Amino acid sequence: MERRGVLLAVVIAALFGIVSLQAVLRGAPTPLALLVRLFALNAFCALAVAAMMTPFLGEIRAVFGRPFIRMHHFFVAFGLSAAILHPLSVAVLAASPSVFIPSFASWGAFWALAGRPALYMLIIAAGAAIFRRRLGGAWRFLHMLVYLALLFAIVHANLIGTDLADPVVGIILNGAALGVFAAFVLKRYRRWRR
Template identity: 50%
Template sequence: MPLPRAGALLAAVILALYAGVAAVVLTAPYGDPFNVVARLLALWGFLALAIAAIMTPFLREIMKVFGRPFLAVHHTFAAIGLLLPTLHPVTLAIGAMNPAIFIPIFSPWGRFWALAGRPALYLLYIAFAGVLFRKYIPKYWRWAHGLMYVVLLFAVVHGNLIGTDFQEPIIWVLFNALFALVVAAFVLKRWQRMRKKGAPGRSDISRA
């Protein structure tokens, strides 16, 4: 089924973001090819996860824009956001022939944040598992899945501290703006949930 006009336009904007990120990475001074690929995977993965998070308060709007169920669209970006960040350290480990890349470092504090992408990968899988096992942990799966916001926080701090491409103004502005939108979406989603829970109370008061 073809996309509605608004969906095609939004899809074109998203593809343009991916193409723009690729252009910045691939036109930078050429280095180790494994490093170049790993950087691109990380940035594209963050972009997918950020888009998946930003759309969460807009269930009806996403359905109208794309003409598809919200979860189908959300899970598409989430799947990309799971795969690409996984391939990021795999590519670095192959290039450096060093599996220590997968080991989180918790001290000193500054080094933990510089290498926060390492624990972020494990939190990403815990967040993903929260969705898979939601039927078995109905009271806790949202908490587990909510770790996705921590993943994005760790990733953007990691990028700002040691990310090669974050030295480019376009990448710095784009990805920090995306994280700001993620935070805004998080707040809006919680506000919507609180409003929904409070709705019966308000109606009761109005009837009284």
């Protein structure tokens, strides 16, 4: 791995470490309540990193010395696992499976609980990548649901996420969301230029 790769890996690890440490320092009434927050924070960070690296296929290989797809899938697998464990933990904590059902009670309730539909979008996007040969060209469209899911997730986090009240965590997660948007635009711009 190049020196740039080591530096980038340290920066990425620091992002995960900082948001997790801030959550631990804020404390929680129970260990499970803390896990709920840690799963959410780390899921968003991992999926945002995976999305932000998509315009840089060649650069990722050069910097990390590994194929882009391996690096991308590492972050996706970690992020999707944590994204699934987050509502599972909430369901255990609430002793109710209703946390998996999107809320249409009101406009505000929908967005406050937007993590619920975001989870299904992530699963569809991951499934589209797995079955891309069978889906033909449609897989790319379905895979782009990741961007919409991350938008829903960051709105959900800002509205009811405990840890985004911390300015450091808020800057990191909202900055990552902006990075995802920038990566989305850059990727399409590069395609258009070609």
